[in-house]
Amino acid sequence: MATPARKKVLLMGKSGSGKTSMRSVIFSNYTARDTRRLGATIDVEQSAVRFLGGLVLNLWDCGGQNAFVDNYLSSQKDTIFSNVAVLIYVFDITSTEWEGDLRYFEDILFALRENSPEAGVWVLINKMDLVDKEDPKRKKFEERKNDLLNVDNDVRKTLKDEGKGDNIREVLRCFPTSIWDESLYKAWSSIIHTLIPNISLITSHLTYLRDLCLAVEAVLFEADTFLVIAKSGSPLDCDPSDLDQVEIENGAKELDQQRFEKISEIVKGFKKTCSRNHEQYHGFEAKFDECTIILEPLTRNTYIMIISVDPRAETGALLYNVHQSSSHMAEFAAKHTLEDHKCGICRQNRELKYAVQGDDDDSIPAWDDPRP
Ligand SMILES: Nc1nc2c(ncn2[C@@H]2O[C@H](COP(=O)(O)OP(=O)(O)OP(=O)(O)O)[C@@H](O)[C@H]2O)c(=O)[nH]1
Numbered sequence: 080m081a082t083p084a085r086k087k088v089l090l091m092g093k094s095g096s097g098k099t100s101m102r103s104v105i106f107s108n109y110t111a112r113d114t115r116r117l118g119a120t121i122d123v124e125q126s127a128v129r130f131l132g133g134l135v136l137n138l139w140d141c142g143g144q145n146a147f148v149d150n151y152l153s154s155q156k157d158t159i160f161s162n163v164a165v166l167i168y169v170f171d172i173t174s175t176e177w178e179g180d181l182r183y184f185e186d187i188l189f190a191l192r193e194n195s196p197e198a199g200v201w202v203l204i205n206k207m208d209l210v211d212k213e214d215p216k217r218k219k220f221e222e223r224k225n226d227l228l229n230v231d232n233d234v235r236k237t238l239k240d241e242g243k244g245d246n247i248r249e250v251l252r253c254f255p256t257s258i259w260d261e262s263l264y265k266a267w268s269s270i271i272h273t274l275i276p277n278i279s280l281i282t283s284h285l286t287y288l289r290d291l292c293l294a295v296e297a298v299l300f301e302a303d304t305f306l307v308i309a310k311s312g313s314p315l316d317c318d319p320s321d322l323d324q325v326e327i328e329n330g331a332k333e334l335d336q337q338r339f340e341k342i343s344e345i346v347k348g349f350k351k352t353c354s355r356n357h358e359q360y361h362g363f364e365a366k367f368d369e370c371t372i373i374l375e376p377l378t379r380n381t382y383i384m385i386i387s388v389d390p391r392a393e394t395g396a397l398l399y400n401v402h403q404s405s406s407h408m409a410e411f412a413a414k415h416t417l418e419d420h421k422c423g424i425c426r427q428n429r430e431l432k433y434a435v436q437g438d439d440d441d442s443i444p445a446w447d448d449p450r451p
């Protein structure tokens with residue numbers, strides 16, 4: 080039986096910052112309102128989320144009360160901080176104890192960088208909805224982000240001086256979030272995107288499919304969470320200067336940068352309404368004067384959205400292309416080397432390895448199964 084790629088994800092931050100709320104909205108179909116019922120997390124709550132065939136996230140939701148954190152940093156240090164793929168650290172923007180919060184964060188960062196130097200670090204400054212009215216330009220967020228980057232630099236420098244900091248990956252990334260809007264999806268999509276094996280290959284296939292359909296955008300969503308996994312053209316979080324030709328010609332720079340996350344939030348909400356009414360959400364097609372859109376299951380665990388502005392585009396033709404590509408899209412990342420694949424994109428990328436850290440099992444499953 081093939082072993083999936085397991086990634087340990089630590090979810091940490093002071094009590095009440097919103098860790099369990101986020102987890103519940105993204106992975107357990109809670110609404111933001113439902114999270115008001117959540118109690119404080121006792122010690123560590125572990126859960127495994129199967130996320131596309133080849134990737135399983137082991138989420139460690141670490142209760143943030145001081146007594147628990149003190150244990151994480153002492154008796155449980157090795158258990159908590161070893162083999163971590165990603166640390167997601169959540170702050171409450173309304174906290175009145177910022178200096179203290181920073182000190183805790185610094186201690187956690189030291190423990191992480193020492194035990195899992197290659198782990199990615201994502202900081203989510205949460206509850207932005209509570210301050211956005213009084214601080215629309217988000218000055219407070221920027222100040223806090225700078226403080227965090229300084230802490231990260233200090234930690235690196237100290238570890239380097241001690242001869243320990245050689246493998247530390249890129250600097251931490253910081254997102255403003257609220258469980259009440261699409262910013263939560265934006266942050267989590269960016270995190271998950273970096274964890275998916277062969278994401279560049281998925282992106283190049285999406286781009287190929289977009290061009291084949293004479294479309295302007297093709298976007299991949301995970302079926303349960305509706306997080307954006309990848310999009311055609313340029314990388315998910317790229318600078319406007321890295322957009323590809325089709326995106327530039329179609330004015331992607333001027334479009335709402337949160338457009339896909341908004342769709343995630345809307346469709347997720349719609350799916351919930353459907354299931355409350357004992358209906359199942361299957362897909363969506365729309366033809367307007369200026370564009371045609373489909374949002375269809377692509378593989379067992381993904382949906383694809385294709386947007387075309389070509390007046391000749393028929394939804395039936397777009398659907399046909401999606402159905403035809405489904406099984407190959409599901410299969411291509413199954414192997415360590417893509418040499419024997421007939422697909423031109425796979426052949427071009429034949430050196431590309433199925434990059435699963437510490438896992439050299441040849442029988443790793445494909446990144447997803449074909450459509451049922
Ligand atoms: N306004 C607002 N409230 C939020 C947000 N995120 C979480 N909350 C609320 O914050 C409270 C605490 O959230 P939890 O998710 O339980 O906090 P936690 O970080 O898991 O806390 P511990 O388990 O004690 O570590 C809940 O009442 C949530 O509804 C947010 O983005 N905005």
Ligand SMILES: [Mg+2]
Pocket residue numbers: 098099100118119120140142143
């Ligand atoms: Mg909790």
